[in-house]
Amino acid sequence: MKRSYAMRAVLLSVALTALGCQDQRPAIPLASSLFIPNIEGVWNGPMTLVSTSGGECVAAFVPAFLPANDEGTATLTQSDRTVLATLTTEKSGLACKFTGSATATSFAMNATECDRTGLIVATSCGPRLVRLVGSSVIATWTGNQLTGRTVTTYNVYVPPYDDPKDGVDSLVATHNFTATRR
Numbered sequence: 177m178k179r180s181y182a183m184r185a186v187l188l189s190v191a192l193t194a195l196g197c198q199d200q201r202p203a204i205p206l207a208s209s210l211f212i213p214n215i216e217g218v219w220n221g222p223m224t225l226v227s228t229s230g231g232e233c234v235a236a237f238v239p240a241f242l243p244a245n246d247e248g249t250a251t252l253t254q255s256d257r258t259v260l261a262t263l264t265t266e267k268s269g270l271a272c273k274f275t276g277s278a279t280a281t282s283f284a285m286n287a288t289e290c291d292r293t294g295l296i297v298a299t300s301c302g303p304r305l306v307r308l309v310g311s312s313v314i315a316t317w318t319g320n321q322l323t324g325r326t327v328t329t330y331n332v333y334v335p336p337y338d339d340p341k342d343g344v345d346s347l348v349a350t351h352n353f354t355a356t357r358r
Contacts, residue, residue: 215278216254219322221355223248223265231347232332233301241295241306242349243267250322250355259283263313263326272311281318287311305333306347320357325350 223246228238247266252259257277264271270292276285293308309331315324330347 213280213317214254215252215259215283215317215322217252218358219250219252219355220358221248221322221353222246223326223351223353225349226352227350229348230332230345231330232304232345233299234297234304234306234332234345234347237297237299238347238349241268241297246351248353248355254278259285261285261313270308274311274313276313282314282316284315285313303335304344305335305337306330307333309346315353322353322355322357325352 225238225242225244225246228235228242231238246268248263249266250261250263252261254260257279259274259276259278261274261276262271263274270290272287272290274285275288276283287310290308290311295306297304297306307330309329311326311328313324313326315322317323328349328351330349331343332345332347333342334344336342
């Protein structure tokens with residue numbers, strides 16, 4: 177019986193010693209959020225111009241600088257609910273950076289900057305400067321498929337282009353898109 181108490185005492189001291197030697201290991205989550213899925217990555221797919229409005233004389237010449245069918249590539253990064261993206265369109269070559277927020281099934285972003293903001297278009301009314309004002313993206317996703325819409329606003333100017341009062345109209349272009357994660 178003394179032997180069993182001695183054995184228990186030895187086992188207890190070994191267990192306590194082993195517990196005392198354990199390193200503290202902080203818990204590190206595997207995902208940024210259990211409730212907001214991660215949409216980081218490169219996404220690619222078709223963009224279709226579905227409508228334009230306004231634009232003064234430029235409206236008739238929209239296909240010259242905004243093709244009806246284009247291909248878009250978006251590179252997205254995400255930190256919790258914050259989403260950053262660079263969206264590049266293949267035919268127009270325009271690249272814009274966006275920032276916004278995500279939910280469990282969708283995200284919304286606004287452009288923060290674009291690589292170029294103006295284009296001179298020859299129209300039947302004479303040359304017009306079409307200057308990018310802003311762009312927004314809203315999208316939903318399921319797995320590796322995004323579906324959404326971009327709305328981009330441009331101001332239209334007449335020569336000499338350097339006076340903001342020369343603005344004659346605004347052009348709003350809406351594209352629908354689908355994209356697959358690559």
